[in-house]
Amino acid sequence: LATxxxxxxxxxxxxxxxxxxxxxxxxxxxxxxxxxxxxxxAVIVTGAGRTDxxxxxxxxxASVTLARDIDPPTLMxxxxxxxxxxxxxxxxxxxxxxxxxxxxxxxxxxRYRIWNAEVMNPFERAYAWHVPAPALDVGxxxxxxxxxxxxxxFTTFQxxxxxxxxxxxxxxxxxxxxxxxxxxxxxxxxxxxxxxVRNIVGTLVEVGRGRQRxxxxxxxxxxxxxxxxxxxxxxxxxxxxxxxxx
Amino acid sequence: LATxxxxxxxxxxxxxxxxxxxxxxxxxxxxxxxxxxxxxxAVIVTGAGRTDxxxxxxxxxASVTLARDIDPPTLMxxxxxxxxxxxxxxxxxxxxxxxxxxxxxxxxxxRYRIWNAEVMNPFERAYAWHVPAPALDVGxxxxxxxxxxxxxxFTTFQxxxxxxxxxxxxxxxxxxxxxxxxxxxxxxxxxxxxxxVRNIVGTLVEVGRGRQRxxxxxxxxxxxxxxxxxxxxxxxxxxxxxxxxx
Numbered sequence: 010l011a012t013x014x015x016x017x018x019x020x021x022x023x024x025x026x027x028x029x030x031x032x033x034x035x036x037x038x039x040x041x042x043x044x045x046x047x048x049x050x051a052v053i054v055t056g057a058g059r060t061d062x063x064x065x066x067x068x069x070x071a072s073v074t075l076a077r078d079i080d081p082p083t084l085m086x087x088x089x090x091x092x093x094x095x096x097x098x099x100x101x102x103x104x105x106x107x108x109x110x111x112x113x114x115x116x117x118x119x120r121y122r123i124w125n126a127e128v129m130n131p132f133e134r135a136y137a138w139h140v141p142a143p144a145l146d147v148g149x150x151x152x153x154x155x156x157x158x159x160x161x162x163f164t165t166f167q168x169x170x171x172x173x174x175x176x177x178x179x180x181x182x183x184x185x186x187x188x189x190x191x192x193x194x195x196x197x198x199x200x201x202x203x204x205x206v207r208n209i210v211g212t213l214v215e216v217g218r219g220r221q222r223x224x225x226x227x228x229x230x231x232x233x234x235x236x237x238x239x240x241x242x243x244x245x246x247x248x249x250x251x252x253x254x255x
Numbered sequence: 256l257a258t259x260x261x262x263x264x265x266x267x268x269x270x271x272x273x274x275x276x277x278x279x280x281x282x283x284x285x286x287x288x289x290x291x292x293x294x295x296x297a298v299i300v301t302g303a304g305r306t307d308x309x310x311x312x313x314x315x316x317a318s319v320t321l322a323r324d325i326d327p328p329t330l331m332x333x334x335x336x337x338x339x340x341x342x343x344x345x346x347x348x349x350x351x352x353x354x355x356x357x358x359x360x361x362x363x364x365x366r367y368r369i370w371n372a373e374v375m376n377p378f379e380r381a382y383a384w385h386v387p388a389p390a391l392d393v394g395x396x397x398x399x400x401x402x403x404x405x406x407x408x409f410t411t412f413q414x415x416x417x418x419x420x421x422x423x424x425x426x427x428x429x430x431x432x433x434x435x436x437x438x439x440x441x442x443x444x445x446x447x448x449x450x451x452v453r454n455i456v457g458t459l460v461e462v463g464r465g466r467q468r469x470x471x472x473x474x475x476x477x478x479x480x481x482x483x484x485x486x487x488x489x490x491x492x493x494x495x496x497x498x499x500x501x
Contacts, residue, residue, distance in 0.1 A: 020377045065378070085374070094380045128331070131266045132311070134340045136378070 011078040014104040014254075015040075015054075015085075017069040019096040021244070022135045026062045027069065033062075036096055040071065043091035047084075048075045057110045057252040058117060058201070063244035065136065068099075068251035072110040116181065116253040118197040121210045122246045126190040137191070138210070138246035145217030147187045153216040153223035154194065156230070157183040157209065164233040166212070168204030168241065176202060176233075185213070192217075195250075204241055211239035257324040260350040261286075261300075261331075263315040265342040268381045268491070272308045273315065279308075282342055286317065289337035293330075294321045303356045303498040304363060304447070309490035311382070314345075314497035318356040362427065362499040364443040367456045368492045372436040383437070384456070384492040391463030393433045399462040399469035400440065402476070403429040403455065410479040412458070414450030414487065422448060422479075431459070438463075441496075450487055457485035 017036065025033030029041070037054055044052035057070040079087070081101035088098050122137040124130055129139040157180050164176040182197040194210055212229065215221045229237050263282065271279030275287070283300055290298035303316040325333075327347035334344050368383040370376055375385040403426050410422040428443040440456055458475065461467045475483050 018377050020380075089374060094375065095377050097374050097377050099374050128335060128343050128345050129340065131264050131341050131343050132382070134266075 010074050010076065010106065012072065012074045012104045012106050012108050013081060013084065014102045014108060014110070015071045015073060015098050016100040017056075017066060017071055017096065018099050019066050019069070020135075021060060021063050021065045022095070024062065024095070026064065027056045027058070027060045027066075036060075036066075036069070039092055039096055040073075040088070043088045044073055044075065046091060047087050048077060050076060055110045057114045058249065060247075060249055061204070061207075061244050064247045064249070065245075066249040069249050070110045070114070070252040070254075072104060072108050074106070110252070113254050114200075114252050115255055116197055116199055117201060118182075118195070118250040118253075119201070119206045120248045120250050121194040121196075121206060121242065122248070123192040123194070123210070123214070124190055125192050130190070133191075135245050138243050140192075140214055140217075145192060145214065146219055147185060147192060147217065149219070149223050150192070150194075150213045150217040151185040153213050153226045154183045154185045154196075154209075156223065156226040157196070161230050162233060163202055163205055163230070165229045165235060165238050166205045166208040167202040167235055168208065169235070170203065173202060178202065178205075183209075206247060207242040207244065208238050210242035210246070213239075214242065215239040256320050256322065256352065258318060258320045258350045258352050258354050259327060259330065260348045260354055260356070261317045261319060261344050262346040263302075263312060263317055263342065264345050265312050265315070266381075267306060267309050267311045268341070270308065270341070272310060273302050273304070273306045273312075282306075282312075282315070285338055285342055286319075286334070289334045290319055290321065292337060293333055294323060296322060301356045303360045304495065306493075306495055307450070307453075307490050310493045310495070311491075312495040315495050316356045316360070316498040316500075318350060318354050320352070356498070359500050360446075360498050361501055362443055362445055363447060364428075364441065364496040364499075365447070365452045366494045366496050367440040367442075367452060367488065368494070369438040369440070369456070369460070370436055371438050376436070379437075381491050384489050386438075386460055386463075391438060391460065392465055393431060393438060393463065395465070395469050396438070396440075396459045396463040397431040399459050399472045400429045400431045400442075400455075402469065402472040403442070407476050408479060409448055409451055409476070411475045411481060411484050412451045412454040413448040413481055414454065415481070416449065419448060424448065424451075429455075452493060453488040453490065454484050456488035456492070459485075460488065461485040 040054040085101040124137040127142040180198040275284040286300040331347040370383040373388040426444040
């Protein structure tokens with residue numbers, strides 16, 4: 010048996026997300042089918058985290074164990090030719106037999122992209138949330154984002170249908186940047202609850218619109234109430250950037 | 256009657272190009288149908304230049320004359336809601352009755368994008384030409400590109416099926432830039448022949464691969480032979496950036 014660590018990039022447009030579903034095309038199913046064809050038996054591919062339908066990844070990480078050993082560059086090529094162009098293994102490496110992409114993940118980084126202009130850029134329509142002009146208050150959003158750094162109970166920003174043991178997470182970075190019409194939210198943490206990044210972004214946009222003050226985010230954290238936050242931002246603006254391991 | 260100058264951006268993926276065709280969806284037809292609905296009669300939309308199937312535009316320019324006058328921001332909004340998300344009017348302005356987007360154009364600028372890496376980036380698959388590793392010789396390509404600046408007969412770089420009075424064009428800028436895997440070719444000229452930019456790029460890539468020396472481009476210009484140049488680069492890497500007027 011040989012275990013591999015894979016880094017996977019995918020354009021989530023039109024996909025049902027990472028996880029295999031009864032209907033629709035998932036990244037996991039595409040990978041598992043490609044590996045099964047190569048390995049001649051059913052193969053399970055484990056992702057560092059689920060991404061929702063329409064969410065993208067530049068650096069999702071997955072683990073897989075195969076019956077036959079194969080050098081990683083050859084493996085990468087053999088799988089990529091079996092995948093649609095929207096999904097690519099961008100690196101592959103040998104891993105110890107115990108390696109588990111989800112359990113061993115220490116930090117994840119996400120980026121959320123907002124296009125803030127009257128007219129949506131056609132090239133951003135599947136890769137950013139269109140928040141029409143007027144201009145959002147980037148300074149207020151930046152200040153609001155900073156309140157999320159540290160150790161907090163993120164119940165308020167948790168989507169419905171979660172079943173996790175604790176809602177406490179440590180956020181190492183939570184920052185807003187803006188270049189012309191493009192506003193970018195970058196967040197790194199030890200873990201994320203369901204819809205957490207998209208709920209945070211919906212909340213930051215409320216602050217950017219001037220409907221709430223930056224301190225509202227701090228109050229929301231203390232409220233532990235999922236109904237208190239802003240709307241869930243749409244999936245197409247979200248990118249899983251990277252997953253870090255020890 | 257009221258004449259307008261429009262700047263149009265479009266993602267050319269899946270479109271048959273600018274010009275209305277018997278079959279398939281063209282940008283011109285999408286715009287003409289939207290304007291006809293607004294103006295209550297058939298409308299002709301004239302583009303500064305045709306773009307081929309799959310070619311993109313950030314700043315195509317078009318002229319249109321309508322029966323009823325309307326302020327440009329309102330016009331832009333009314334048309335954009337009638338267009339698919341892949342096509343957007345990004346600015347609209349009143350123009351003199353004589354304005355003609357094609358005849359009055361003085362300069363056009365194109366960009367061609369090349370993704371030079373073993374694995375194609377899924378997010379670039381419709382917006383760049385994948386030229387697999389090994390790395391292209393960017394210095395040689397830069398030198399080759401420079402040979403195209405000036406007044407030349409571009410017969411060698413003209414696609415089949417052209418019917419133009421002269422193949423002489425003035426190229427004001429022809430330059431290569433590279434950032435990591437992305438190689439960018441920028442070219443500005445007073446006009447371009449059919450497939451000219453894509454034929455130039457196919458030729459520059461031959462130089463980048465080391466199969467030809469940079470001086471080959473100078474020799475090709477003097478050859479006046481369409482069969483001498485490199486292959487036509489694929490359409491998805493090409494963007495019409497802007498069109499300038501006096």
